[in-house]
Amino acid sequence: MDRDESSADTPxxxxxxxxxxARNADRTAFARxxxxxxxxxxxxxxxxRVEERLAEDLAQEVMLTVWRxxxxxxxxxxSAGTWIFTIARNRFIDTVRRERRPDFDPSDxxxxxxxxxxxxxxxxxxxxxERVREALRDLPPDQAEVVELSFLEGLPHSAIxxxxxxPLGTVKSRxxxxxxxxxxxxxxxx
Numbered sequence: 001m002d003r004d005e006s007s008a009d010t011p012x013x014x015x016x017x018x019x020x021x022a023r024n025a026d027r028t029a030f031a032r033x034x035x036x037x038x039x040x041x042x043x044x045x046x047x048x049r050v051e052e053r054l055a056e057d058l059a060q061e062v063m064l065t066v067w068r069x070x071x072x073x074x075x076x077x078x079s080a081g082t083w084i085f086t087i088a089r090n091r092f093i094d095t096v097r098r099e100r101r102p103d104f105d106p107s108d109x110x111x112x113x114x115x116x117x118x119x120x121x122x123x124x125x126x127x128x129x130e131r132v133r134e135a136l137r138d139l140p141p142d143q144a145e146v147v148e149l150s151f152l153e154g155l156p157h158s159a160i161x162x163x164x165x166x167p168l169g170t171v172k173s174r175x176x177x178x179x180x181x182x183x184x185x186x187x188x189x190x
Contacts, residue, residue, distance in 0.1 A: 009036055014080035015073075022070035034063050037081075041088050048092060058095065062088045128189055135185040143178035146171055 014036070020029040038059050045055035065087050073083055117125070136144060149160045157175075161168045 011079045011081065015075040018066065018070050018073045018080050018083075019075070021067060022073065030063075030067055033066065033080075037066075037084050038063055041084070044085065044088060045092060050092065054095070058088065058091055062091055065091070131186060131189065132182075135182050138185065139178050139181055143174045143181070146174040147178045150175060 014033065017026075017029040017033045020026040021033070041059035041062055042055045045058055046052065050058065062084065066084055069087075073080070078086070136147065139147065145164070146160060149155045149163065150157070155163070157168055157171050160171045164171070
């Protein structure tokens, strides 16, 4: 189809080009669409303060997406320009998100599993754990309850006082008495 180069590209013509790409993988239609939108996309991205080279790369990625996803275009929902610039905006947002969240580094020492403890240390740890649980079971119920709320649930003393409906001083006294009993019961573990 010959067209007068001086005529303006209308939204209907642009939509028809995308439809031709979707139906026939029409390279001529794509070349025309690319020639029209690629420079506009680059300008749009530059106005969003995207660095020159990245703006060019993103514009090319957007046009490649248009080629691949042309079948998803619905002229009844949006104009060709709206659809293409929406792709550009989304691609820009994805790029910004990637820059803000660094890639996963599997060799990061924080992500490495701990080395297995020797069997004797593991056994000693299990025995100490059992001794502590036993010592906690031997506490009077009111002291055990305060220890559990403080250390297992992580509640501050004032919250324990409110929950149990007892004075703050009583909470502290029960904790002090519980620690004294636990210290005596676990003295030989040092």
